[in-house]
Amino acid sequence: MQKLSLDEVKAGMILAKDVVLKDGRILLLKGFTIKPRYISKLKSYDVPYIYVEKDGVELEEFNEDRVYGDAFSSIKGIMECIRNDKKYDLVQLKETVYDMVGHILNDDMLFMTLTGIRDIDNYTFLHSVDVCIYSVITAKAMNLQYDEIHELAMAAILHDVGKCKIPISILNKPGKLTDEEFEIMKRHSLYGYEIARQMPGVSEKTARIISQHHEKWDGTGYPAGLKNYDIELGARIISIADVYDALTADRIYRKRFMPHEAAEYLMADNESQFDSEIMKTFINSIAIYPKDVVVLLNTGEVARVLPSKGMASLRPKVSVITKKDGPPVFTPYEIDLRENPTIFVTDIIS
Ligand SMILES: [Fe+2]
Structure with a gap:
């Protein structure tokens, strides 16, 4: 943890302690990422210094x-x-x-x-x-x-x-x-x-x-x-x-x-x-099964969900990557769950 004056604070740093105002109100909470517009806000509240995590990084675009x-x-x-x-x-x-x-x-x-x-x-x-x-x-x-x-x-x-x-x-x-x-x-x-x-x-x-x-x-x-x-x-x-x-x-x-x-x-x-x-x-x-979610099928196949949204994502297309407790599938193959009504998702793995 580092104690920094506001002139030293940079966007992207992570707050290591809550920022508490003189009247006892909590302005920003520990764990929050400092954004550029907050530095002037902190100054306007006369906050003299804040504590940040040591490994704070520059704010990425998004x-x-x-x-x-x-x-x-x-x-x-x-x-x-x-x-x-x-x-x-x-x-x-x-x-x-x-x-x-x-x-x-x-x-x-x-x-x-x-x-x-x-x-x-x-x-x-x-x-x-x-x-x-x-x-x-x-x-x-x-x-x-x-x-x-x-x-x-x-x-x-x-x-x-x-x-x-x-x-x-x-x-x-x-x-x-x-x-x-x-x-x-x-x-x-x-x-x-x-x-x-x-x-x-x-x-x-x-x-x-x-x-x-x-x-x-x-x-x-x-x-x-x-x-x-x-x-x-x-x-x-x-x-x-x-x-x-x-x-x-x-x-x-x-x-x-x-x-x-x-x-x-x-x-x-x-x-x-x-x-x-x-x-x-x-x-x-919404995407009922968002892309890249890894699911287990009732066939024992483990598959990655391919992009889709709305009704199509109710029974999406998936790419089989392995079998449960089995070796990886070196050439992944696709299954369209809409065209295979007996195949369905039984669990979400990640
Ligand atoms: Fe509620």
């Missing part, structure tokens, strides 16, 4: 892992500050979300290979970033205006912020919740609204979208039991991304669904939970 990592550390830092009653500043989260939206508007497949990272301890934060990515891709396909997409992205990454007010014993309970515990868990939508309303620069509409992310198309959701178009458009998008991403994660009480099974679950919905038009756009816009 690094998908780094932007994803920044989004993860921003939402994790904010949720931990809220849970521990610490003050925080939203500047890092807003800038990171702004960055992600900009990159997805340029190329909607950019972050697809990074979604679906599963780490039990960090599940809520990784899930929040994935829901944000899927929501922005869907909003882009729906041709929403930039400001609306940005507002939606903030609501998506913050959609479960209310879970900071739910006791850890309920949040991490290894097993199904009792009816009483589930009633407490359901309060996270309204807690999320209250927390977002306290955030400077976060609109009332963003907070309202957060409060509605568990409403269902047929009126059986919570907290208000809103129906159809009474539910904010943003909440209708986020609820689809939320369920899709949650289904593809292992939970203590059930094994994860394969992505094509989760997509099929959404498509079978028949207008009970979701806005079917948005659901179709969602399925047609």
Whole structure:
């Protein structure tokens, strides 16, 4: 770790300690990558010096892992500050979300290979970033205006912020919740609204979208039991991304669904939970099996997924590289899963 004055700080360096302002607010969190515009921001806040990791490197033009990592550390830092009653500043989260939206508007497949990272301890934060990515891709396909997409992205990454007010014993309970515990868990939508309303620069509409992310198309959701178009458009998008991403994660009480099974679950919905038009756009816009993901087939073949998106990625073309417990295949061969209905993905290897 190095202590550097702001004149010595360069873009690309990694923060080794949180930057805390004189009033106790946390401005930037440990692990965050310094961007050029932050150096002047730090100066405007009269921050005299910061601590950076020794192996900080110059900022590359664009690094998908780094932007994803920044989004993860921003939402994790904010949720931990809220849970521990610490003050925080939203500047890092807003800038990171702004960055992600900009990159997805340029190329909607950019972050697809990074979604679906599963780490039990960090599940809520990784899930929040994935829901944000899927929501922005869907909003882009729906041709929403930039400001609306940005507002939606903030609501998506913050959609479960209310879970900071739910006791850890309920949040991490290894097993199904009792009816009483589930009633407490359901309060996270309204807690999320209250927390977002306290955030400077976060609109009332963003907070309202957060409060509605568990409403269902047929009126059986919570907290208000809103129906159809009474539910904010943003909440209708986020609820689809939320369920899709949650289904593809292992939970203590059930094994994860394969992505094509989760997509099929959404498509079978028949207008009970979701806005079917948005659901179709969602399925047609994301890559259900992103390119280069390595999968195990029911035939025992291990294959790399070839590029595709939307319905085509439900049963993509794959290139077989080895057999399970077998030697590598020296001349990889392709299988088109759409033309081979008896062959399907049984596991994701990486
Ligand atoms: Fe939620």
